[in-house]
Amino acid sequence: MSTARTLYASSEASATAGGRVSLIDVLDRLLAGGAVVHGHITLAAADIDLVDLDLAILLASHDKVARG
Amino acid sequence: MSVLVYAIGQRGESPLAGYGLAHKPLRAIHADALIAVVSDQEAAALRSDVETLWEYQRIVERIAEVCAIVPARFGSVMDGDGAVVEMLRSKREHLVTVLEHTRGAVELSVRATWEQAPEPEQQTGIGYMRARLQLRGRAREVAGELMPLAKLSRTSRCKLPAGPEQPMRCAYLVDRELVEDFTASLRRLDQQLRDVELVCTGPWPPYSFAEAVPA
Numbered sequence: 001m002s003t004a005r006t007l008y009a010s011s012e013a014s015a016t017a018g019g020r021v022s023l024i025d026v027l028d029r030l031l032a033g034g035a036v037v038h039g040h041i042t043l044a045a046a047d048i049d050l051v052d053l054d055l056a057i058l059l060a061s062h063d064k065v066a067r068g
Numbered sequence: 069m070s071v072l073v074y075a076i077g078q079r080g081e082s083p084l085a086g087y088g089l090a091h092k093p094l095r096a097i098h099a100d101a102l103i104a105v106v107s108d109q110e111a112a113a114l115r116s117d118v119e120t121l122w123e124y125q126r127i128v129e130r131i132a133e134v135c136a137i138v139p140a141r142f143g144s145v146m147d148g149d150g151a152v153v154e155m156l157r158s159k160r161e162h163l164v165t166v167l168e169h170t171r172g173a174v175e176l177s178v179r180a181t182w183e184q185a186p187e188p189e190q191q192t193g194i195g196y197m198r199a200r201l202q203l204r205g206r207a208r209e210v211a212g213e214l215m216p217l218a219k220l221s222r223t224s225r226c227k228l229p230a231g232p233e234q235p236m237r238c239a240y241l242v243d244r245e246l247v248e249d250f251t252a253s254l255r256r257l258d259q260q261l262r263d264v265e266l267v268c269t270g271p272w273p274p275y276s277f278a279e280a281v282p283a
């Protein structure tokens with residue numbers, strides 16, 4: 001298993017959006033995927049568990065957080 | 069002391085080392101043949117800012133490098149070791165099935181976007197609805213055109229976009245040694261699909277296949 005990265009992108013434009021695209025992928029997996037081992041998930045700072053993924057993506061596009 | 073669960077694996081696969089969130093050491097909680105990879109978690113609630121999500125993802129990736137795992141959903145804080153043992157026992161059958169189904173495979177993400185935004189005059193009324201329907205139809209077509217990717221994977225799932233500004237999101241569970249074949253197939257498909265932009269990321273731990281019962 002190596003680090004998740006952009007393996008293929010149609011164009012430069014979609015490739016340069018890599019940081020953001022990957023963040024969307026992270027949100028999609030960490031918050032909507034994974035084994036549910038606990039009935040109640042508590043998060044601090046922001047109720048991301050209650051926030052629609054679309055909103056999280058909007059947030060991410062504003063933050064423009066690239067992978068560190 | 070509460071613990072944060074990162075992943076579930078099988079006992080005796082590999083020694084566990086390294087640190088979890090807040091520099092707490094990772095450790096394993098055993099229950100029969102299963103282990104949960106955890107770190108101590110002081111606060112009952114977990115910070116959920118973007119940096120923490122990235123850090124969590126990197127930690128899970130490191131765990132997945134040394135053993136086959138089912139990743140836990142972010143935010144799985146449990147009330148101590150006893151609660152984790154109980155969870156491992158009660159979900160044992162499901163977890164073992166998923167571990168076997170995903171062993172040796174990685175998750176690849178493919179998102180497809182296309183030029184389909186409704187014209188401004190279509191933003192209201194029936195024109196807008198028609199545009200939405202067209203989009204939905206095109207999404208289904210694209211899902212069909214991506215079928216060769218599904219054939220290269222053990223299993224796959226696609227989410228159709230809810231709105232015109234959103235991509236179609238697909239996840240594929242692919243044998244590690246077939247990842248290159250997968251991206252080569254994706255490149256060929258991309259050349260045939262004129263109006264579609266594709267982005268593939270991975271390899272991810274099998275997040276999208278952790279809850280589904282394999283067929």
